[in-house]
Amino acid sequence: MPEITVDGERRQVDGGMTIAAALISGGERSWRDTRNGDRPRGMFCGIGVCFDCLVMLNGTPNVRACITLVEDGDVVTRQSGTGWTELLEGVGDE
Amino acid sequence: MMMKSSRDAVVVGAGVVGAACVHYLVRAGFDVTVIDRGSVGAGTTGAGEGNILVSDKIPGPELDLALLSRQLWFDLIDELGQSAELDPKGGIVIAHDDETLSHLRRFAAEQRDAGVIAHDVDPLQLRDLEPHVAADIPGGIHYPQDMQTQPMLAAAHLISNAQRSGRLEVLTETEVLGITRDESGVVTGVNTTAGSIATPIVVNAAGTWGGQIAALAGVDLPIWPRRGFILVTEPLPATVHHKVYAADYVANVASDDSGLETSAVIEGTRGGTVLIGASRERVGFDSTLDHEVLARLAQQAIAVFPVLGDVSLLRSYGGFRPYTPDHLPVIGPDPRAPGLVHACGHEGAGVGLSAATGHLIAQVLTDRTPDLPLDVFSPDRFEAVHA
Numbered sequence: 010m011p012e013i014t015v016d017g018e019r020r021q022v023d024g025g026m027t028i029a030a031a032l033i034s035g036g037e038r039s040w041r042d043t044r045n046g047d048r049p050r051g052m053f054c055g056i057g058v059c060f061d062c063l064v065m066l067n068g069t070p071n072v073r074a075c076i077t078l079v080e081d082g083d084v085v086t087r088q089s090g091t092g093w094t095e096l097l098e099g100v101g102d103e
Numbered sequence: 104m105m106m107k108s109s110r111d112a113v114v115v116g117a118g119v120v121g122a123a124c125v126h127y128l129v130r131a132g133f134d135v136t137v138i139d140r141g142s143v144g145a146g147t148t149g150a151g152e153g154n155i156l157v158s159d160k161i162p163g164p165e166l167d168l169a170l171l172s173r174q175l176w177f178d179l180i181d182e183l184g185q186s187a188e189l190d191p192k193g194g195i196v197i198a199h200d201d202e203t204l205s206h207l208r209r210f211a212a213e214q215r216d217a218g219v220i221a222h223d224v225d226p227l228q229l230r231d232l233e234p235h236v237a238a239d240i241p242g243g244i245h246y247p248q249d250m251q252t253q254p255m256l257a258a259a260h261l262i263s264n265a266q267r268s269g270r271l272e273v274l275t276e277t278e279v280l281g282i283t284r285d286e287s288g289v290v291t292g293v294n295t296t297a298g299s300i301a302t303p304i305v306v307n308a309a310g311t312w313g314g315q316i317a318a319l320a321g322v323d324l325p326i327w328p329r330r331g332f333i334l335v336t337e338p339l340p341a342t343v344h345h346k347v348y349a350a351d352y353v354a355n356v357a358s359d360d361s362g363l364e365t366s367a368v369i370e371g372t373r374g375g376t377v378l379i380g381a382s383r384e385r386v387g388f389d390s391t392l393d394h395e396v397l398a399r400l401a402q403q404a405i406a407v408f409p410v411l412g413d414v415s416l417l418r419s420y421g422g423f424r425p426y427t428p429d430h431l432p433v434i435g436p437d438p439r440a441p442g443l444v445h446a447c448g449h450e451g452a453g454v455g456l457s458a459a460t461g462h463l464i465a466q467v468l469t470d471r472t473p474d475l476p477l478d479v480f481s482p483d484r485f486e487a488v489h490a
Contacts, residue, residue, distance in 0.1 A: 044338060044375060060417070071337045071415060091375060093339045097235075097410065 011081040022079055029055070029062050029074035032085070040064050040074065044090035064088055070096065110136045110272070112304040112468070113293050115279050115316050116447070117141075118148035119254050119454050121308030122261035123461030124446050126179070128306075129265040131465045136300055137271065138293070140278040143262055144255035147310045147453060150422020152333065152370065152378050153254040154346070155455040158194040158246035159353050162217035164479045165431055169452070170218055171474060172459035173248060179257075179458055183264050187257035188373050194249030194346040195224070195232060196353075197240050197407065203350045204241050210353070211244045220248050235342055235410045249346055251370065254454045282320040282443070290320065290442025306444045306464060311425035313433065313447030317482075320440045324433060325485050326448045328423035330384045332396050334404070337415045338375030346370040347407060352381060363396060367403035369411075377411065379404040381451070383424075390421060426450045427485070434460055434480035435467060444468065445482050 010021050013031060022031040029052045032040055039049035041063050053061035057076035066072040067084050070092025112128055114121045117139035125137050139145065155176055160166035180189050198204035211221040222245040229236055229243055265271040274297050281294040282305055292301040307324075309316040317324035352366040368380040382396045397419055405412045425448045427433060432452075433445040444467070446460050459475070466473045478484075 091338050091340055093337075093342075093414075096413075097340060097342060 011079050011083070013079055013081075013083040013085055015085045016087055024079070026079050027075055028064060028066065028072070028077045028079055028083070028085060031079050032064075032074060040085075041088045042090065047089070063092070065092055108136070108272075109301040110134050111302065112136075112306060113138060113300055113302045114306040114308055115139075115293070116146070116308035116310055116312075117143045117258065117262060117273070117275060118146050118308065118310050119144065119258040119261075120148075120310065120446050120449065120457045120460055121306070122258040123179075123457040124306050124308050124464050125265050125271060125461075126261045127461040127465035128468065129268050129270050131469050132270075133468075134270045135265070135272070136274060136302075137262065138274045138277050138279055138295055140276070142275050143273075144258040146312070147422050147424060148254045148258055150331075150333075150420060151254060151424075151451065151454060152346075152368075152380065153188075153252045153257070153454050154452070155250040155252060156194060156246075156346070156452065157214070157219050157248045158196055158221070158244070159348075160214070160219075160452075161353075162213050164475070165452070165456075166214070166217055166219070167475055168432075168456055168459050171462075172456050173250065175458035175462055176250065176252070179261070183260045185256075185260040185264075187260055188253035189250060189257075190252070190373065191247075191250045192345050192370075194246040194348070195229070195243050196246070196348055196350055197229070197236070197243035198350045199240065199406075201241055204243070207244055207350050219246065221246055233344060233347060233408075235408050236347070237407055237409055240407070243350075245345075251346060251372075252454060253373070257454070279316065279319065282316075282440075284320065284440060284442075288440060290440060303442050304444060304468060305442060306446055308446045310447050310449070310453065311423045313425060313445065316447075317437070317443070317445070320437075320443045322437055322439045322443065322482070323485075324445065324448075324482055325428055326425045326433070327385065328388055329426045329450065330382070330386050330389070330421060330423055331380060331451070332382050332393070332400065332419055332421040334379040334397060334400055334419050335417050336377040336379070336411065337417055339371070339377060339414065340375070341371060342410065343369050343371040343377055343408060348381075349403070349407065365396065365399045365403060367400075367407050369404050369407060376417065377414070379411075388423060392419065392421070424451045425453070429484075432456060432460065432480055433482045434463055435477040435482065437482045439483060
Protein backbone atom coordinates (compact mmCIF):
# COMPACT_ATOMS: atom_id res chain seq x y z
CA MET A 10 0.00 0.00 0.00
CA PRO A 11 1.59 3.30 -1.07
CA GLU A 12 2.31 5.91 1.55
CA ILE A 13 2.02 9.55 0.60
CA THR A 14 2.51 12.78 2.52
CA VAL A 15 -0.26 15.39 2.42
CA ASP A 16 0.81 18.77 3.81
CA GLY A 17 3.29 17.00 6.06
CA GLU A 18 0.90 14.28 7.27
CA ARG A 19 1.62 10.66 6.24
CA ARG A 20 -1.24 8.62 4.81
CA GLN A 21 -1.68 5.08 3.54
CA VAL A 22 -3.69 5.02 0.33
CA ASP A 23 -4.81 2.34 -2.11
CA GLY A 24 -2.53 1.77 -5.10
CA GLY A 25 -4.07 2.74 -8.44
CA MET A 26 -5.84 5.76 -6.96
CA THR A 27 -5.45 9.20 -8.43
CA ILE A 28 -4.11 11.95 -6.20
CA ALA A 29 -7.59 13.49 -6.24
CA ALA A 30 -9.18 10.22 -5.14
CA ALA A 31 -6.63 9.88 -2.37
CA LEU A 32 -7.33 13.42 -1.16
CA ILE A 33 -11.10 13.00 -1.32
CA SER A 34 -10.96 9.66 0.50
CA GLY A 35 -9.00 11.45 3.21
CA GLY A 36 -11.85 13.93 3.59
CA GLU A 37 -10.37 16.83 1.63
CA ARG A 38 -12.68 18.81 -0.61
CA SER A 39 -10.31 21.60 -1.58
CA TRP A 40 -6.52 21.62 -2.01
CA ARG A 41 -5.79 24.83 -3.88
CA ASP A 42 -6.51 28.59 -3.58
CA THR A 43 -7.01 30.59 -6.78
CA ARG A 44 -4.48 33.23 -7.82
CA ASN A 45 -7.19 35.91 -7.86
CA GLY A 46 -9.11 36.14 -4.62
CA ASP A 47 -7.72 33.03 -2.88
CA ARG A 48 -10.90 31.05 -3.51
CA PRO A 49 -10.84 27.31 -2.69
CA ARG A 50 -10.68 24.72 -5.49
CA GLY A 51 -10.79 20.95 -5.60
CA MET A 52 -11.99 18.41 -8.14
CA PHE A 53 -14.40 19.66 -10.79
CA CYS A 54 -14.33 17.92 -14.18
CA GLY A 55 -12.39 14.87 -13.07
CA ILE A 56 -11.04 14.18 -16.57
CA GLY A 57 -8.06 16.51 -16.87
CA VAL A 58 -9.73 19.26 -18.84
CA CYS A 59 -10.67 22.07 -16.45
CA PHE A 60 -7.37 22.52 -14.57
CA ASP A 61 -9.28 23.22 -11.34
CA CYS A 62 -7.82 20.38 -9.23
CA LEU A 63 -4.22 21.59 -9.47
CA VAL A 64 -1.91 20.63 -6.66
CA MET A 65 1.79 20.81 -5.80
CA LEU A 66 3.25 17.32 -6.27
CA ASN A 67 6.85 16.58 -5.27
CA GLY A 68 7.69 20.27 -5.70
CA THR A 69 6.07 20.66 -9.11
CA PRO A 70 3.12 23.08 -9.21
CA ASN A 71 -0.05 22.77 -11.28
CA VAL A 72 -0.25 18.98 -11.40
CA ARG A 73 -3.76 17.80 -12.25
CA ALA A 74 -4.72 15.65 -9.28
CA CYS A 75 -7.58 13.98 -11.16
CA ILE A 76 -5.41 12.28 -13.78
CA THR A 77 -2.23 11.62 -11.82
CA LEU A 78 -1.89 8.26 -10.05
CA VAL A 79 -0.38 8.09 -6.59
CA GLU A 80 3.11 6.69 -6.21
CA ASP A 81 4.73 5.55 -3.02
CA GLY A 82 6.53 8.47 -1.37
CA ASP A 83 4.59 11.22 -3.16
CA VAL A 84 4.67 14.57 -1.38
CA VAL A 85 1.42 16.44 -1.94
CA THR A 86 1.24 20.08 -0.87
CA ARG A 87 -1.64 22.51 -0.94
CA GLN A 88 -1.08 25.05 -3.75
CA SER A 89 -1.60 28.80 -3.43
CA GLY A 90 -2.05 30.97 -6.51
CA THR A 91 0.14 30.04 -9.46
CA GLY A 92 2.26 27.81 -7.23
CA TRP A 93 5.30 29.48 -8.74
CA THR A 94 5.81 32.45 -6.42
CA GLU A 95 8.35 30.78 -4.12
CA LEU A 96 9.91 28.77 -6.94
CA LEU A 97 10.69 31.88 -8.98
CA GLU A 98 12.00 33.92 -6.06
CA GLY A 99 15.71 34.48 -6.33
CA VAL A 100 15.91 33.10 -9.87
CA GLY A 101 17.84 35.54 -12.00
CA ASP A 102 19.24 37.42 -9.01
CA GLU A 103 22.91 36.71 -8.90
CA MET B 104 -33.34 37.31 -53.01
CA MET B 105 -35.06 39.86 -50.79
CA MET B 106 -33.54 43.35 -50.65
CA LYS B 107 -32.88 43.79 -46.94
CA SER B 108 -31.87 47.38 -46.68
CA SER B 109 -29.78 50.20 -48.04
CA ARG B 110 -26.68 51.26 -46.12
CA ASP B 111 -24.04 53.99 -46.48
CA ALA B 112 -21.30 51.37 -46.20
CA VAL B 113 -20.89 47.64 -45.68
CA VAL B 114 -17.74 46.47 -43.86
CA VAL B 115 -16.79 42.86 -44.64
CA GLY B 116 -14.91 41.36 -41.70
CA ALA B 117 -15.48 41.84 -37.96
CA GLY B 118 -11.87 41.47 -36.91
CA VAL B 119 -10.04 44.30 -35.23
CA VAL B 120 -9.41 46.10 -38.56
CA GLY B 121 -13.07 45.86 -39.58
CA ALA B 122 -14.09 46.98 -36.09
CA ALA B 123 -11.82 50.04 -36.33
CA CYS B 124 -13.27 50.89 -39.76
CA VAL B 125 -16.77 50.55 -38.28
CA HIS B 126 -15.82 52.82 -35.37
CA TYR B 127 -14.48 55.66 -37.49
CA LEU B 128 -17.19 55.39 -40.17
CA VAL B 129 -20.03 55.43 -37.62
CA ARG B 130 -18.39 58.37 -35.90
CA ALA B 131 -18.29 60.16 -39.28
CA GLY B 132 -22.07 59.71 -39.54
CA PHE B 133 -22.29 56.63 -41.77
CA ASP B 134 -24.99 54.02 -41.39
CA VAL B 135 -22.94 50.82 -41.50
CA THR B 136 -23.51 47.08 -41.66
CA VAL B 137 -20.60 44.84 -40.62
CA ILE B 138 -20.68 41.27 -41.89
CA ASP B 139 -18.57 38.34 -40.78
CA ARG B 140 -18.94 34.70 -41.71
CA GLY B 141 -17.83 33.80 -38.18
CA SER B 142 -18.03 35.83 -34.99
CA VAL B 143 -16.33 39.05 -33.92
CA GLY B 144 -12.56 38.56 -33.85
CA ALA B 145 -12.77 34.92 -34.91
CA GLY B 146 -10.09 35.05 -37.61
CA THR B 147 -6.54 36.36 -37.40
CA THR B 148 -7.54 38.85 -34.66
CA GLY B 149 -8.11 35.98 -32.26
CA ALA B 150 -5.00 34.09 -33.32
CA GLY B 151 -2.26 36.52 -32.32
CA GLU B 152 -0.85 38.27 -29.28
CA GLY B 153 -2.46 41.68 -29.67
CA ASN B 154 0.69 43.51 -30.62
CA ILE B 155 0.85 47.26 -31.10
CA LEU B 156 4.50 47.57 -32.09
CA VAL B 157 6.86 50.14 -33.48
CA SER B 158 10.05 48.20 -32.68
CA ASP B 159 9.80 45.79 -35.61
CA LYS B 160 9.01 48.43 -38.23
CA ILE B 161 11.59 49.49 -40.79
CA PRO B 162 11.60 53.29 -41.27
CA GLY B 163 9.16 54.11 -44.06
CA PRO B 164 5.43 54.02 -44.69
CA GLU B 165 4.65 51.12 -42.34
CA LEU B 166 6.48 52.76 -39.43
CA ASP B 167 4.64 56.04 -40.11
CA LEU B 168 1.39 54.08 -40.08
CA ALA B 169 2.40 52.34 -36.83
CA LEU B 170 3.31 55.60 -35.08
CA LEU B 171 0.00 57.20 -36.10
CA SER B 172 -1.92 54.09 -35.09
CA ARG B 173 -0.27 53.85 -31.69
CA GLN B 174 -1.37 57.41 -30.89
CA LEU B 175 -4.90 56.70 -32.11
CA TRP B 176 -5.11 53.59 -29.90
CA PHE B 177 -4.91 55.81 -26.80
CA ASP B 178 -7.76 57.94 -28.17
CA LEU B 179 -9.80 54.80 -28.93
CA ILE B 180 -9.39 53.46 -25.42
CA ASP B 181 -10.42 56.87 -24.02
CA GLU B 182 -13.50 57.00 -26.26
CA LEU B 183 -14.52 53.45 -25.45
CA GLY B 184 -14.09 53.90 -21.72
CA GLN B 185 -12.77 50.33 -21.81
CA SER B 186 -9.14 49.41 -21.41
CA ALA B 187 -9.29 46.24 -23.56
CA GLU B 188 -6.27 45.30 -21.42
CA LEU B 189 -4.16 47.88 -23.26
CA ASP B 190 -0.74 47.60 -21.69
CA PRO B 191 2.02 50.04 -22.67
CA LYS B 192 4.57 47.52 -21.41
CA GLY B 193 7.32 48.30 -23.92
CA GLY B 194 9.34 45.92 -26.00
CA ILE B 195 12.90 44.65 -25.80
CA VAL B 196 14.73 43.27 -28.80
CA ILE B 197 17.68 41.12 -27.79
CA ALA B 198 20.72 39.91 -29.67
CA HIS B 199 22.38 36.55 -29.09
CA ASP B 200 25.83 37.73 -30.25
CA ASP B 201 27.84 40.93 -30.65
CA GLU B 202 27.55 41.07 -34.42
CA THR B 203 23.76 40.92 -34.30
CA LEU B 204 23.81 43.48 -31.52
CA SER B 205 25.71 45.97 -33.65
CA HIS B 206 23.19 45.44 -36.48
CA LEU B 207 20.41 46.06 -33.97
CA ARG B 208 22.01 49.26 -32.75
CA ARG B 209 22.33 50.60 -36.31
CA PHE B 210 18.70 49.67 -37.02
CA ALA B 211 17.57 51.40 -33.82
CA ALA B 212 19.50 54.55 -34.78
CA GLU B 213 17.62 54.68 -38.09
CA GLN B 214 14.34 54.19 -36.25
CA ARG B 215 15.21 57.00 -33.81
CA ASP B 216 15.68 59.33 -36.79
CA ALA B 217 12.15 58.35 -37.86
CA GLY B 218 10.58 59.22 -34.50
CA VAL B 219 10.86 55.96 -32.54
CA ILE B 220 12.03 55.99 -28.92
CA ALA B 221 14.75 53.33 -28.66
CA HIS B 222 17.31 52.92 -25.87
CA ASP B 223 20.42 50.78 -26.24
CA VAL B 224 20.70 48.52 -23.18
CA ASP B 225 23.75 46.64 -21.91
CA PRO B 226 23.49 43.28 -20.08
CA LEU B 227 23.20 44.98 -16.69
CA GLN B 228 20.38 47.26 -17.81
CA LEU B 229 18.75 44.30 -19.54
CA ARG B 230 18.63 42.37 -16.26
CA ASP B 231 17.15 45.40 -14.52
CA LEU B 232 14.34 45.38 -17.07
CA GLU B 233 14.01 41.57 -17.24
CA PRO B 234 15.50 39.85 -14.16
CA HIS B 235 14.97 36.34 -15.56
CA VAL B 236 16.72 36.87 -18.90
CA ALA B 237 19.63 34.54 -19.77
CA ALA B 238 23.00 35.75 -18.49
CA ASP B 239 24.79 35.25 -21.83
CA ILE B 240 22.76 37.80 -23.81
CA PRO B 241 25.10 40.67 -24.72
CA GLY B 242 22.40 43.35 -24.82
CA GLY B 243 19.54 44.72 -26.81
CA ILE B 244 17.27 47.68 -27.49
CA HIS B 245 14.45 48.85 -25.25
CA TYR B 246 11.40 50.26 -27.09
CA PRO B 247 9.11 51.88 -24.50
CA GLN B 248 6.42 52.65 -27.13
CA ASP B 249 5.54 49.00 -27.81
CA MET B 250 2.17 47.96 -26.40
CA GLN B 251 -0.19 45.01 -26.21
CA THR B 252 -3.95 44.78 -26.11
CA GLN B 253 -6.43 41.92 -25.85
CA PRO B 254 -7.48 42.08 -29.50
CA MET B 255 -10.77 40.18 -29.30
CA LEU B 256 -11.85 42.41 -26.42
CA ALA B 257 -10.79 45.50 -28.38
CA ALA B 258 -12.75 44.42 -31.47
CA ALA B 259 -15.81 43.58 -29.38
CA HIS B 260 -15.72 46.92 -27.54
CA LEU B 261 -15.32 48.87 -30.79
CA ILE B 262 -18.31 47.12 -32.31
CA SER B 263 -20.60 47.28 -29.28
CA ASN B 264 -19.73 50.96 -28.78
CA ALA B 265 -20.66 51.67 -32.41
CA GLN B 266 -23.91 49.72 -31.94
CA ARG B 267 -24.95 52.10 -29.19
CA SER B 268 -25.01 54.91 -31.78
CA GLY B 269 -27.91 53.12 -33.47
CA ARG B 270 -26.10 53.38 -36.80
CA LEU B 271 -24.50 49.94 -36.88
CA GLU B 272 -26.06 46.64 -37.89
CA VAL B 273 -23.99 43.54 -37.03
CA LEU B 274 -24.43 40.40 -39.14
CA THR B 275 -22.24 37.61 -37.78
CA GLU B 276 -22.40 34.00 -39.00
CA THR B 277 -23.25 35.60 -42.34
CA GLU B 278 -21.31 35.04 -45.52
CA VAL B 279 -20.86 37.48 -48.39
CA LEU B 280 -21.75 35.60 -51.55
CA GLY B 281 -21.28 38.34 -54.10
CA ILE B 282 -20.53 42.01 -54.67
CA THR B 283 -22.77 43.57 -57.30
CA ARG B 284 -21.60 46.28 -59.74
CA ASP B 285 -23.48 48.27 -62.35
CA GLU B 286 -22.63 48.28 -66.07
CA SER B 287 -19.89 50.89 -65.52
CA GLY B 288 -18.32 48.73 -62.83
CA VAL B 289 -19.42 50.78 -59.82
CA VAL B 290 -20.26 48.82 -56.64
CA THR B 291 -24.00 48.71 -55.92
CA GLY B 292 -24.31 46.24 -53.08
CA VAL B 293 -23.59 42.84 -51.56
CA ASN B 294 -25.45 39.56 -51.63
CA THR B 295 -25.18 37.62 -48.38
CA THR B 296 -26.57 34.46 -46.82
CA ALA B 297 -28.89 36.86 -44.91
CA GLY B 298 -30.15 38.67 -48.00
CA SER B 299 -29.01 41.53 -50.23
CA ILE B 300 -27.89 44.95 -49.08
CA ALA B 301 -27.68 47.96 -51.39
CA THR B 302 -24.64 50.12 -50.68
CA PRO B 303 -22.29 52.37 -52.63
CA ILE B 304 -19.30 51.39 -50.45
CA VAL B 305 -17.92 47.98 -49.54
CA VAL B 306 -14.94 48.00 -47.16
CA ASN B 307 -12.90 44.83 -47.55
CA ALA B 308 -11.58 44.16 -44.04
CA ALA B 309 -11.48 40.39 -44.52
CA GLY B 310 -7.83 40.11 -43.51
CA THR B 311 -6.24 36.90 -44.77
CA TRP B 312 -9.38 36.25 -46.84
CA GLY B 313 -9.30 39.74 -48.41
CA GLY B 314 -8.25 38.36 -51.78
CA GLN B 315 -11.39 36.21 -51.90
CA ILE B 316 -13.62 39.22 -51.16
CA ALA B 317 -11.83 41.27 -53.83
CA ALA B 318 -12.43 38.44 -56.29
CA LEU B 319 -16.18 38.71 -55.63
CA ALA B 320 -15.94 42.23 -57.08
CA GLY B 321 -13.92 40.93 -60.00
CA VAL B 322 -10.54 42.35 -58.99
CA ASP B 323 -7.31 40.56 -58.16
CA LEU B 324 -5.70 41.24 -54.78
CA PRO B 325 -2.60 39.20 -53.88
CA ILE B 326 -3.09 38.37 -50.20
CA TRP B 327 -1.92 35.00 -48.94
CA PRO B 328 -1.83 33.20 -45.59
CA ARG B 329 1.34 32.91 -43.51
CA ARG B 330 0.80 30.42 -40.71
CA GLY B 331 1.94 30.98 -37.15
CA PHE B 332 1.71 29.11 -33.85
CA ILE B 333 1.82 30.41 -30.29
CA LEU B 334 2.45 28.44 -27.10
CA VAL B 335 0.67 29.28 -23.84
CA THR B 336 2.28 28.49 -20.49
CA GLU B 337 0.56 27.88 -17.19
CA PRO B 338 -0.13 31.14 -15.32
CA LEU B 339 2.92 32.50 -13.52
CA PRO B 340 3.57 35.44 -11.24
CA ALA B 341 4.96 38.39 -13.24
CA THR B 342 8.03 36.81 -14.89
CA VAL B 343 8.35 38.43 -18.33
CA HIS B 344 7.63 42.14 -18.04
CA HIS B 345 8.03 43.38 -21.62
CA LYS B 346 7.50 41.93 -25.04
CA VAL B 347 10.92 40.33 -25.47
CA TYR B 348 12.01 39.06 -28.81
CA ALA B 349 15.14 38.02 -30.68
CA ALA B 350 16.63 40.19 -33.40
CA ASP B 351 16.02 37.66 -36.17
CA TYR B 352 12.27 38.27 -35.80
CA VAL B 353 12.49 41.46 -37.86
CA ALA B 354 14.40 39.68 -40.61
CA ASN B 355 11.88 36.82 -40.60
CA VAL B 356 8.92 39.18 -40.92
CA ALA B 357 10.47 40.81 -43.99
CA SER B 358 11.69 37.54 -45.48
CA ASP B 359 10.30 36.12 -48.69
CA ASP B 360 11.35 32.58 -47.80
CA SER B 361 8.48 30.12 -47.97
CA GLY B 362 10.06 27.65 -45.54
CA LEU B 363 9.61 27.54 -41.79
CA GLU B 364 11.06 30.48 -39.90
CA THR B 365 10.96 30.78 -36.15
CA SER B 366 12.26 33.38 -33.74
CA ALA B 367 11.80 33.75 -30.01
CA VAL B 368 8.99 36.13 -29.07
CA ILE B 369 8.02 36.01 -25.41
CA GLU B 370 5.59 38.04 -23.36
CA GLY B 371 3.45 37.79 -20.29
CA THR B 372 -0.27 38.57 -20.20
CA ARG B 373 -2.57 40.16 -17.65
CA GLY B 374 -3.96 36.69 -16.93
CA GLY B 375 -0.52 35.35 -15.92
CA THR B 376 0.12 33.06 -18.88
CA VAL B 377 3.24 33.62 -20.97
CA LEU B 378 2.79 33.61 -24.75
CA ILE B 379 5.61 32.16 -26.83
CA GLY B 380 5.94 32.70 -30.60
CA ALA B 381 6.64 33.20 -33.38
CA SER B 382 6.65 30.94 -36.40
CA ARG B 383 6.06 31.84 -40.02
CA GLU B 384 5.27 29.30 -42.73
CA ARG B 385 3.67 29.48 -46.13
CA VAL B 386 1.57 26.35 -46.20
CA GLY B 387 -1.74 27.73 -47.45
CA PHE B 388 -4.68 27.38 -45.08
CA ASP B 389 -3.42 24.10 -43.60
CA SER B 390 -4.08 24.37 -39.85
CA THR B 391 -2.59 21.00 -38.86
CA LEU B 392 -0.70 21.25 -35.59
CA ASP B 393 3.03 20.79 -36.18
CA HIS B 394 4.82 19.55 -33.04
CA GLU B 395 8.24 20.23 -34.53
CA VAL B 396 7.38 23.92 -34.79
CA LEU B 397 6.09 23.97 -31.22
CA ALA B 398 9.29 22.32 -29.96
CA ARG B 399 11.45 24.88 -31.72
CA LEU B 400 9.44 27.75 -30.26
CA ALA B 401 9.82 26.29 -26.77
CA GLN B 402 13.58 25.76 -27.16
CA GLN B 403 14.13 29.31 -28.39
CA ALA B 404 12.10 30.77 -25.54
CA ILE B 405 14.06 28.77 -22.95
CA ALA B 406 17.32 30.07 -24.44
CA VAL B 407 16.13 33.60 -23.64
CA PHE B 408 14.37 32.83 -20.33
CA PRO B 409 15.91 29.66 -18.85
CA VAL B 410 13.32 29.70 -16.03
CA LEU B 411 10.67 28.71 -18.60
CA GLY B 412 12.37 25.33 -18.93
CA ASP B 413 10.55 24.08 -15.82
CA VAL B 414 7.22 25.64 -16.70
CA SER B 415 4.40 23.59 -18.24
CA LEU B 416 2.54 24.51 -21.40
CA LEU B 417 -1.23 24.56 -21.22
CA ARG B 418 -1.99 24.77 -24.90
CA SER B 419 -1.08 26.23 -28.27
CA TYR B 420 -3.01 28.08 -30.90
CA GLY B 421 -2.40 29.15 -34.44
CA GLY B 422 -3.67 31.24 -37.26
CA PHE B 423 -2.95 32.85 -40.60
CA ARG B 424 -1.40 36.26 -41.13
CA PRO B 425 -2.44 38.03 -44.32
CA TYR B 426 0.66 38.90 -46.31
CA THR B 427 1.15 40.75 -49.57
CA PRO B 428 4.12 40.61 -52.01
CA ASP B 429 5.73 43.73 -50.47
CA HIS B 430 4.55 43.03 -46.88
CA LEU B 431 2.60 46.29 -46.76
CA PRO B 432 -1.15 46.40 -46.11
CA VAL B 433 -3.70 47.37 -48.72
CA ILE B 434 -5.52 50.52 -47.63
CA GLY B 435 -7.77 52.70 -49.74
CA PRO B 436 -10.19 52.80 -52.68
CA ASP B 437 -9.76 50.35 -55.53
CA PRO B 438 -9.83 52.32 -58.81
CA ARG B 439 -10.63 49.10 -60.67
CA ALA B 440 -13.96 48.74 -58.85
CA PRO B 441 -15.24 52.16 -57.71
CA GLY B 442 -16.91 51.84 -54.30
CA LEU B 443 -14.69 48.95 -53.20
CA VAL B 444 -12.29 50.07 -50.48
CA HIS B 445 -9.62 47.80 -49.04
CA ALA B 446 -8.43 47.63 -45.44
CA CYS B 447 -6.60 44.32 -45.27
CA GLY B 448 -3.29 42.53 -45.74
CA HIS B 449 -1.63 43.76 -42.52
CA GLU B 450 0.30 40.52 -42.02
CA GLY B 451 1.13 40.17 -38.30
CA ALA B 452 0.60 43.84 -37.52
CA GLY B 453 -3.17 44.15 -37.99
CA VAL B 454 -4.00 44.90 -34.36
CA GLY B 455 -1.37 47.61 -34.14
CA LEU B 456 -2.21 49.17 -37.49
CA SER B 457 -6.00 48.84 -37.22
CA ALA B 458 -6.70 52.21 -35.59
CA ALA B 459 -4.83 54.18 -38.26
CA THR B 460 -6.36 52.03 -41.00
CA GLY B 461 -9.92 52.78 -39.85
CA HIS B 462 -9.08 56.44 -39.36
CA LEU B 463 -7.57 56.82 -42.85
CA ILE B 464 -10.44 54.93 -44.51
CA ALA B 465 -12.94 57.29 -42.84
CA GLN B 466 -10.91 60.31 -43.96
CA VAL B 467 -10.88 59.12 -47.58
CA LEU B 468 -14.60 58.29 -47.56
CA THR B 469 -15.48 61.74 -46.21
CA ASP B 470 -13.35 63.42 -48.90
CA ARG B 471 -10.74 64.66 -46.46
CA THR B 472 -7.02 64.52 -47.11
CA PRO B 473 -5.69 61.44 -45.29
CA ASP B 474 -3.08 62.06 -42.58
CA LEU B 475 -0.67 59.80 -44.47
CA PRO B 476 -0.28 59.35 -48.24
CA LEU B 477 -2.10 56.20 -49.31
CA ASP B 478 -0.52 55.61 -52.73
CA VAL B 479 2.08 53.24 -51.25
CA PHE B 480 -0.80 51.14 -49.80
CA SER B 481 -2.88 51.33 -52.99
CA PRO B 482 -4.47 48.08 -54.23
CA ASP B 483 -3.41 48.68 -57.82
CA ARG B 484 0.30 48.84 -56.94
CA PHE B 485 0.48 45.10 -57.65
CA GLU B 486 -0.68 45.51 -61.25
CA ALA B 487 2.79 46.60 -62.36
CA VAL B 488 4.33 43.65 -60.53
CA HIS B 489 2.02 41.24 -62.29
CA ALA B 490 2.46 42.74 -65.76
